[in-house]
Amino acid sequence: MVYVDLPEVGDSFKKGDVFCTVESVKAASDVYMPVGGEIVEINEVLEDSPELVNKDPYGEAWLVRIAISHLAEVDDLMDADAYKAFIEGLA
Numbered sequence: 001m002v003y004v005d006l007p008e009v010g011d012s013f014k015k016g017d018v019f020c021t022v023e024s025v026k027a028a029s030d031v032y033m034p035v036g037g038e039i040v041e042i043n044e045v046l047e048d049s050p051e052l053v054n055k056d057p058y059g060e061a062w063l064v065r066i067a068i069s070h071l072a073e074v075d076d077l078m079d080a081d082a083y084k085a086f087i088e089g090l091a
Contacts, residue, residue: 037066
């Protein structure tokens with residue numbers, strides 16, 4: 001990653017909305033909200049160190065923290081194993 005465009009604290013999004021854009025040397029990609037909610041914190045470290053997304057995506061490179069609008073939407077999310085199986089099924 002060479003750039004991460006994060007939303008503002010206080011912005012609200014619905015499930016499936018684009019809330020962020022990440023850019024690599026070759027492409028830019030939209031990032032979609034897995035659940036609806038309000039942004040309560042952004043990872044400002046990524047503004048100066050977007051490469052953390054490559055190095056530590058499950059730790060220091062979190063993007064945003066949200067206050068979830070509808071907790072029932074969490075039930076539709078996949079865990080890591082289910083997502084891996086989903087991706088392998090696309091190949």
